[in-house]
Every structure is written in C-alpha cells, then in structure tokens.
Amino acid sequence: MSFETVYEVRNVSKRYGSVVALDDASLKIGAGEVVGLVGDNGAGKSTLVKVLSGAHQPDGGQILLDGEEHVWHSPKIALEAGVETLYQESGLAPHLTVAQNVFLGREIPVKGILGKMGFLARKKMAADAEADLERIGIAFASSGRPVSALSGGQRQAVAIGRSVTWARKVIILDEPTNHLGARQAGEVLHIIENAKKQGLGVVFISHTLPHVLQVCDRIVVLRLGKIVKDAPASFFTNETLLGYITGAIQTLQEDAE
Ligand SMILES: Nc1ncnc2c1ncn2[C@@H]1O[C@H](COP(=O)(O)OP(=O)(O)OP(=O)(O)O)[C@@H](O)[C@H]1O
Ligand SMILES: [Mg+2]
Numbered sequence: 479m480s481f482e483t484v485y486e487v488r489n490v491s492k493r494y495g496s497v498v499a500l501d502d503a504s505l506k507i508g509a510g511e512v513v514g515l516v517g518d519n520g521a522g523k524s525t526l527v528k529v530l531s532g533a534h535q536p537d538g539g540q541i542l543l544d545g546e547e548h549v550w551h552s553p554k555i556a557l558e559a560g561v562e563t564l565y566q567e568s569g570l571a572p573h574l575t576v577a578q579n580v581f582l583g584r585e586i587p588v589k590g591i592l593g594k595m596g597f598l599a600r601k602k603m604a605a606d607a608e609a610d611l612e613r614i615g616i617a618f619a620s621s622g623r624p625v626s627a628l629s630g631g632q633r634q635a636v637a638i639g640r641s642v643t644w645a646r647k648v649i650i651l652d653e654p655t656n657h658l659g660a661r662q663a664g665e666v667l668h669i670i671e672n673a674k675k676q677g678l679g680v681v682f683i684s685h686t687l688p689h690v691l692q693v694c695d696r697i698v699v700l701r702l703g704k705i706v707k708d709a710p711a712s713f714f715t716n717e718t719l720l721g722y723i724t725g726a727i728q729t730l731q732e733d734a735e
Pocket of ligand 2: 523525
C-alpha cells in the first residue's frame with residue numbers, strides 16, 4: 479500500500495558538541511501511515527523527534543510538510559502547522575482535571591466580555607474533551623477527575639489522547655507505551671490505529687519490537703545517528719529487526735562480502 483507523503487525530512491544532521499546524534503537522516507511519513515522508529519539507547523530517535531517537532535533546529539537538511547519546506551523556529555510553529563508531538567517525558571499537570579489537561583495551553587474563553595476578562599468555558603471544554611477522548615477510543619468515567627487520581631496507564635492515555643485530538647497532519651509519539659502494562663499498552667496501540675484511520679501520519683517510537691511490528695506499516699532503524707534500514711514492517715521478523723538494531727545483520731553481510 480502506498481501513502482501520500484505528508485511529512486518529510488531530507489538529509490538532516492544534528493550534533494551535540496562532539497556527539498553526532500543524527501547523521502544525514504532522510505525519512506518520509508505518509509498520511510494514514512504508521513512509521514515505526516527503532517534503535518538502541520542513544521541511537522538518535524529522540525533527537526530526530528525533536529527535529530521533527532521543531533524543538534531543536536537541525537544543523538543541516540530540509541523539513542517539508544505537504545511538500546513545502548519549513549524552518550521550525552519553535553515547537554509552537556510546528557504545532558500550529560499540524561505537527562503534534564508527545565515527548566518521551568510527557569508533561570501533564572497532575573493537579574488539573576483530565577479535561578483541563580486536554581485543553582492545556584488551548585483554553586476556550588467564554589463568549590463576550592467575560593471571555594475577554596479571562597473566564598473560561600469550562601463546561602464546554604469538559605464536554606468536548608470527553609467527546610474527543612471517546613472518539614479516539616479512550617473512555618473515562620469522568621473527564622473532571624484530576625490527573626493525579628489516575629493510574630500511570632490512564633495518564634499516558636490522556637497524554638496521547640491530547641496529542642491525537644489536536645493533531646491535524648502528523649503525530650509523533652516518543653515511547654508512548656513505556657512503563658505500561660500489557661492491557662494499557664494494547665489500548666495505546668488501539669489509539670494509534672484510530673489515528674491512522676483518521677488519516678494522520680504517525681511516528682511511533684518503542685523498544686518493544688512486537689508492538690512496533692504489530693502496528694506499523696513501515697519501520698525505520700536508526701543506529702549511531704544513521705538510518706540503517708527503512709522497509710515495510712512485513713519485511714522484518716522480530717529477530718531480523720533486532721539484528722538491524724544491534725548491527726548484527728549488517729556485520730553478517732559485511733562478513734559475507
Ligand atoms: N541535549 C543533549 N546534549 C548532548 N548530547 C545529547 C543531548 N541529547 C541527546 N544527546 C546525545 O545524542 C545521542 C542520541 O540521543 P537520543 O536521545 O536521540 O537517543 P534515543 O535514540 O532517543 O535513545 P533512548 O532510546 O535512550 O531514548 C546520544 O549519544 C545522546 O547522549
Ligand atoms: Mg529517546
């Protein structure tokens with residue numbers, strides 16, 4: 479199945495001092511395509527995420543959204559253009575409710591003069607948040623519960639739900655199933671499938687290879703800042719994927735040559 483490219487980086491590089499975190503990486507993400515990004519600790523996955531999200535400027539290379547070149551001077555600009563990111567350390571405000579977290583930074587004022595005075599449309603936000611979360615497959619007893627009263631898995635679901643709700647073109651999920659039990663991780667994978675159905679381009683980062691193989695259309699392997707393999711998920715088995723991640727497969731090929 480082929481996807482129409484919605485987001486693309488060409489030849490991006492990023493150094494931190496003497497560390498080359500990303501070396502000439504090129505990647506395409508299609509609308510309705512789930513792209514897995516895998517690699518060992520320190521391979522450069524989060525660095526690529528930060529370049530895609532506008533949090534870090536690449537030292538070189540191009541970023542194209544809908545075929546148009548962009549320079550993200552801040553994550554806010556990328557966000558407004560439709561690129562939503564869930565960072566590895568997701569920031570939810572524990573004392574706020576689920577609904578307030580969904581609308582954090584995007585609060586809706588009430589209409590008229592009261593809105594100008596800073597009054598917020600709390601009921602509307604609560605109802606909208608609940609409907610949005612339900613639409614993408616997250617059901618909560620109440621969106622009025624404070625996030626501090628949720629389990630780790632439920633918090634993660636809220637964080638992802640918030641990203642999927644707002645994403646218009648692309649959603650980047652950096653290890654969203656980390657620290658989750660099997661059932662909650664399954665729910666996250668379900669949310670990813672829903673995001674795909676909505677036509678979003680999804681970047682999914684995880685060290686849990688069966689999850690990556692289950693949910694992704696295509697898998698990109700990073701090693702030491704370089705993309706060493708980019709192929710349809712059906713190309714890999716758990717073992718060969720691990721081989722590309724560790725470098726064992728490339729070593730074998732080199733030995734054979
Ligand atoms: N802010 C920074 N300053 C200096 N070096 C950094 C910084 N961020 C990342 N690095 C280095 O860049 C390399 C790539 O790091 P990155 O966080 O992208 O890896 P990762 O693939 O996300 O790893 P993990 O699976 O552990 O999350 C590593 O060598 C790391 O030490
Ligand atoms: Mg990382």
